[in-house]
Amino acid sequence: MSLNVIDLIKGQLGPALVTQAASQLGESESGISKAIGGLLPAIVGGLANNSSSPGVLDAISSASSSGILGNLLGNSSNNSIISTLLSSIFGDKLSGLVNSISTFAGISNNSSSSLLNLVTGATLGSVGKYAADNNLDKSGISNLLSDQKGIVSSLLPAGLSLASLNIGDWAKGYKFDNDNAKPTPSAEPKIEVTRSTTPVGTDPDRNTPEGGGSIWKWLLPLLLLIAAGYFLWKQCEKKETTTTMVATDSTAMPTDTATAVSSTGAASGAATTKVDENIDLNGTALKGYKDGMEDKMIAFLKSGGYKNAKDDAALKTTWYNFDHVNFKIGSANQLEAGSEGQLQNLVTILKAYPDAKVKIGGYTDKTGNEAKNIKLSADRATFIKDWLNKQGVGSQVAGADGYGSQFATVDAKASDAERASDRKMAVRFAK
Numbered sequence: 476m477s478l479n480v481i482d483l484i485k486g487q488l489g490p491a492l493v494t495q496a497a498s499q500l501g502e503s504e505s506g507i508s509k510a511i512g513g514l515l516p517a518i519v520g521g522l523a524n525n526s527s528s529p530g531v532l533d534a535i536s537s538a539s540s541s542g543i544l545g546n547l548l549g550n551s552s553n554n555s556i557i558s559t560l561l562s563s564i565f566g567d568k569l570s571g572l573v574n575s576i577s578t579f580a581g582i583s584n585n586s587s588s589s590l591l592n593l594v595t596g597a598t599l600g601s602v603g604k605y606a607a608d609n610n611l612d613k614s615g616i617s618n619l620l621s622d623q624k625g626i627v628s629s630l631l632p633a634g635l636s637l638a639s640l641n642i643g644d645w646a647k648g649y650k651f652d653n654d655n656a657k658p659t660p661s662a663e664p665k666i667e668v669t670r671s672t673t674p675v676g677t678d679p680d681r682n683t684p685e686g687g688g689s690i691w692k693w694l695l696p697l698l699l700l701i702a703a704g705y706f707l708w709k710q711c712e713k714k715e716t717t718t719t720m721v722a723t724d725s726t727a728m729p730t731d732t733a734t735a736v737s738s739t740g741a742a743s744g745a746a747t748t749k750v751d752e753n754i755d756l757n758g759t760a761l762k763g764y765k766d767g768m769e770d771k772m773i774a775f776l777k778s779g780g781y782k783n784a785k786d787d788a789a790l791k792t793t794w795y796n797f798d799h800v801n802f803k804i805g806s807a808n809q810l811e812a813g814s815e816g817q818l819q820n821l822v823t824i825l826k827a828y829p830d831a832k833v834k835i836g837g838y839t840d841k842t843g844n845e846a847k848n849i850k851l852s853a854d855r856a857t858f859i860k861d862w863l864n865k866q867g868v869g870s871q872v873a874g875a876d877g878y879g880s881q882f883a884t885v886d887a888k889a890s891d892a893e894r895a896s897d898r899k900m901a902v903r904f905a906k
Contacts, residue, residue, distance in 0.1 A: 487597040494892035501798040510580035521564040526620035538603030585813030807854035835875040840894035841887035853877025873905035
């Protein structure tokens with residue numbers, strides 16, 4: 476039986492990474508999981524159909540020494556090897572793949588593109604490590620990839636169709652789309668009723684499994700199967716509900732002092748999964764979340780709240796969390812893919828309201844040295860301030876401060892995914 480490469484890769488894409496990716500990309504965990512489930516067979520299938528390509532074999536051969544598996548979220552977004560490989564595999568179908576996964580999983584195109592790079596990195600790293608551990612040369616790697624054609628052809632999730640990309644034309648003998656596959660009809664149990672000549676009440680076997688009660692041979696297993704299916708469905712439904720019920724971003728952020736003040740704009744309770752929509756800025760449509768950063772800032776400006784604020788003290792209690800702005804782990808000058816889109820939204824808002832000023836805040840979790848945390852968060856805030864200055868709105872940025880873990884709420888011993896909520900960037904209005 477051929478090795479299923481996808482089983483190797485899944486070990487790198489566990490729940491912890493899904494949670495962290497959801498936090499960094501501003502998506503629901505269920506959406507991230509669905510996207511990964513669709514991307515895995517597509518990427519492995521693409522490699523399988525290019526199993527003899529020198530570019531593919533070189534990329535996999537060098538992957539084991541590149542350390543790509545050590546930091547998938549940080550290394551994949553701008554990795555030239557990954558981007559070159561994807562272009563060679565999918566060509567002009569690349570954007571179509573990103574759009575299809577985005578629609579299927581209910582996530583933004585930016586998130587879909589980031590996950591495409593991440594899953595490709597996990598695939599290269601996993602296959603490269605396997606090849607190195609088992610002393611496979613390029614010929615062996617080619618054979619391993621070629622063997623995947625028969626495995627991945629049926630793994631595309633139900634509801635995801637890539638037929639419109641016409642991938643079958645360039646991948647001879649193999650299609651990612653399994654919509655055209657005709658399902659094998661399940662065999663209906665045939666229950667035969669035998670009319671007995673024995674008078675009613677005199678058949679000793681009528682109530683036994685082997686006699687007239689033979690219907691139970693089929694009915695009992697069928698009932699058990701239905702019960703098991705119902706139980707699994709309820710469990711999946713429960714899990715789906717849990718992953719999609721995420722708290723909304725709150726505008727209640729700490730003040731510039733050590734005293735935390737709650738904001739009247741803070742959301743309460745749970746909310747459904749965030750979905751990108753058009754946020755109206757005086758006739759200009761910005762892509763963002765309902766009740767997200769842009770939506771709340773624009774609503775405050777339109778209400779006259781900023782204009783009527785007498786001084787900075789009246790504004791400093793309300794902060795707005797960025798939904799999509801994230802830095803690579805440990806970096807103060809490298810943004811994660813997709814971050815500049817929301818920063819550009821902030822630029823558009825400031826240009827629409829040239830009298831408004833803002834302040835940038837950076838925050839970390841409770842782990843590590845606090846002095847370093849303060850410096851890192853301050854450097855990140857300053858980076859965003861400088862970025863805004865380059866966009867022509869520097870005069871509207873009143874300051875940029877780093878607070879380190881001063882206002883972190885999650886215990887340092889919690890999981891990395893739980894602590895991610897404390898590692899954020901935020902913005903508030905200022906006078």
